[in-house]
Amino acid sequence: MLVYNQEELVRFVEEAKQYARYGKVADYIPALGKADPNELSIAIYTPDGRVVDAGDVTVKVTLQSISKIIALALVLIDRGEDEVFHKVGMEPTDYPFHSIAKLEEKPAKPLNPMINAGALVVTSMIQGSSVSERLERLLAFVRRLAGNECISYSDEVARSEFETAFLNRSLCYFLKQHRIIDEDVEELMELYTKQCAIEMTCIDLARIGFVLALDGRDPHSSEPLMPLDVARICKTFMVTCGMYNSSGEFAIKVGIPAKSGVSGGILAAVPGRCGIGVFGPALDDKGNSLTGVKLLERLSKTYSLSIF
Known part of the structure; x- marks a missing residue:
């Protein structure tokens, strides 16, 4: 079993931090604009139940787009592949993650x-009779994956x-016009923004990553938390689309299934080997953590983590 060296991990974090000056926090969401761009932390969840970490892993990070992969898993469990992929495709894109162009x-x-x-389409498919019931259903799933019953969401970030x-509302109205979603736009936006504002530490992220790395099984009890096929689909999307429209470059340089969010979080799953959680708010021009990607590049090369 591969053993990760904490002193080496601390050194990698310090080296990657040097790139923070080239990045920028996501200040178009005012609450995220308060983040310190020099912050960088990582946790690695290993098969023996150990967590190797570096940086301040007690800092909570909102999931933002990382929540997309978790919501997808939940909706696939509830509704099945046929229903989900009738409404949303499977192909990567070189357009920005918030683009409306391809919908035309x-x-x-x-x-x-x-x-x-x-x-937004996936979130609209979360089951429940109200926003609060649907959000609680998603939170319950997140808590099971992370093994942490205290996980909630940041009301400040959600608000x-x-x-x-405004742009996400535009996407919703376009989708509603074409009958791909059929619910009240403001209710969907409330649910979606609270979903994105779910917050956790790097250790929680790493634990969820390890569940995916183990094909959906709990790291301690081996209980199935999601079906193998759902975990497989999620990891495939993480490879092809998880790092926005630089997913191909990330696959070549890092080679680990990963999903990023504009808060600076990255959730990564090395199949059968470990789960990784990273937080570095300094973003590149694609919306990925600049320092986090540099850190994962170094980690992957040092420990031969690429799946390719």
Whole structure:
């Protein structure tokens, strides 16, 4: 079994931090603009139940787009592949994650569940009779995956996103016009912004990553938390679409199934080997953690973590 050296991990974090000056925090969401761009932390969840970490892993990070992969898993469990992929596609895109352009093509369904339009469709499929019931259903699933019953969401970040989500509202109305979603737009936006504002530590992220790495099984009890096929689909999307429209470059340089969020979080799953959680708020021009990607590049090369 591969043993990760904590002193080496601390050194990698310090080296990657040097790139923070080239990045920028996601200040278009006012609450996220308060983050310190020099922050960088990582946790690795290993098969023997150990967590090797570096940086301040007690800092909570909101999931943002990382939540897309978790919501997809839940909806696939509830509704099955046929229903989900009738409304959202499976193909990667070189367009930005918030683009509306591709929706104008026929059929108008989003290309994949990792762009905002596709994620909004997936969130609209979460079961429940109210926003609060659907959010609690998603939170319960997140808590099981992370093994942490205390996980909730940041009301400040959710409100900040809800008040500034003009482009996402535009995507919703376009999708509603084409009958891909059929619910009240403001209710969907409330659910989606609270979903994105679910917050946790890097250790929680790493634990969820390890569940995916183990094909959906609990790391301690081996209980299935999601079906193997659902875990497989999620990891495939993480490879092809998880790092926005630099997913191909990430696959070549790092080679680990991963999903990023504009808060600076990255959830990664090395099949059968470990789960990784990273937080570095300094973003590149694609919306990925600049320092986090540099850190994962170094980690992958040192420990030969690429799946390719």
